[in-house]
Amino acid sequence: MTKTFGDKVALCDVSFTVPSGQICGLLGPNGAGKTTLFRLLMGILKASSGELEVGGLDAFEERVAVKRLIGFLPDEPVFYSYMSGRELLELSAGMHGLDPYDAMDWIEPLARRLRLADDLDNYAEDFSRGMKKKLGLLLAMLHRPQLLVLDEPTNGLDVESTHLFYDIIEECASAGTTVLFSTHLMDHVSRLCSHALIINEGTLVAQGALADLQALHKVDTLETLFLKLTARPHQA
Numbered sequence: 001m002t003k004t005f006g007d008k009v010a011l012c013d014v015s016f017t018v019p020s021g022q023i024c025g026l027l028g029p030n031g032a033g034k035t036t037l038f039r040l041l042m043g044i045l046k047a048s049s050g051e052l053e054v055g056g057l058d059a060f061e062e063r064v065a066v067k068r069l070i071g072f073l074p075d076e077p078v079f080y081s082y083m084s085g086r087e088l089l090e091l092s093a094g095m096h097g098l099d100p101y102d103a104m105d106w107i108e109p110l111a112r113r114l115r116l117a118d119d120l121d122n123y124a125e126d127f128s129r130g131m132k133k134k135l136g137l138l139l140a141m142l143h144r145p146q147l148l149v150l151d152e153p154t155n156g157l158d159v160e161s162t163h164l165f166y167d168i169i170e171e172c173a174s175a176g177t178t179v180l181f182s183t184h185l186m187d188h189v190s191r192l193c194s195h196a197l198i199i200n201e202g203t204l205v206a207q208g209a210l211a212d213l214q215a216l217h218k219v220d221t222l223e224t225l226f227l228k229l230t231a232r233p234h235q236a
């Protein structure tokens with residue numbers, strides 16, 4: 001699958017699979033194409049050539065159905081300014097055809113674990129960056145999607161919240177949810193993920209189980225592997 005913006009090739013012949021029920025880290029330097037890949041997965045963008053499927057459905061042509069399979073946390077979640085966190089969750093539940101009371105019964109314990117429950121009745125626009133990320137995760141998980149797609153999920157989270165966030169993601173994966181998340185934090189991927197995709201300048205340079213990738217490239221750490229596969233010449 002290839003995605004161009006005018007003359008710019010953002011993703012070039014990228015072909016990948018995310019193993020079901022696993023946590024997969026999407027890594028790449030700034031501008032590598034990670035957010036573009038997520039926007040293609042969500043049907044926000046259309047591939048310039050090739051295909052991208054989610055659960056056997058075309059990510060663009062069948063994007064309404066695909067959105068039922070995916071929970072997406074954008075890097076910078078944006079909310080309606082006049083709605084509280086709770087109202088946003090209830091609205092989202094309705095859009096997914098869920099009973100809002102049942103949905104809140106399932107999501108409120110998670111809000112409590114993330115220390116967000118006491119703020120749910122405040123306007124989401126007034127939330128701090130980390131609080132917006134937490135609400136974004138709850139919105140992504142609300143309809144119990146098969147695939148969680150998280151764009152730099154721990155950006156803006158404090159240390160304790162990062163641990164709580166990852167605990168929840170690991171529980172989702174244990175329950176069968178597939179997780180794909182982008183980050184620049186190699187140690188987080190090493191700790192959390194079984195698999196990784198590495199993109200460099202729009203090209204997929206590695207994909208597979210972390211242990212296999214490190215053995216294949218004869219490196220001890222993911223960071224060394226990343227630096228090896230994404231080395232670029234200095235700018236003049």
Ligand SMILES: Nc1ncnc2c1ncn2[C@@H]1O[C@H](COP(=O)(O)OP(=O)(O)OP(=O)(O)O)[C@@H](O)[C@H]1O
Nearest residue numbers: 005008009010028029030031032033034035036037
């Ligand atoms: N709408 C667009 N129009 C033109 N170019 C774009 C557009 N969206 C992305 N690009 C370009 O595509 C490339 C990939 O961008 P993308 O945002 O996917 O990178 P990224 O890996 O998410 O980067 P970062 O780690 O900095 O968030 C960049 O060169 C970017 O400038």
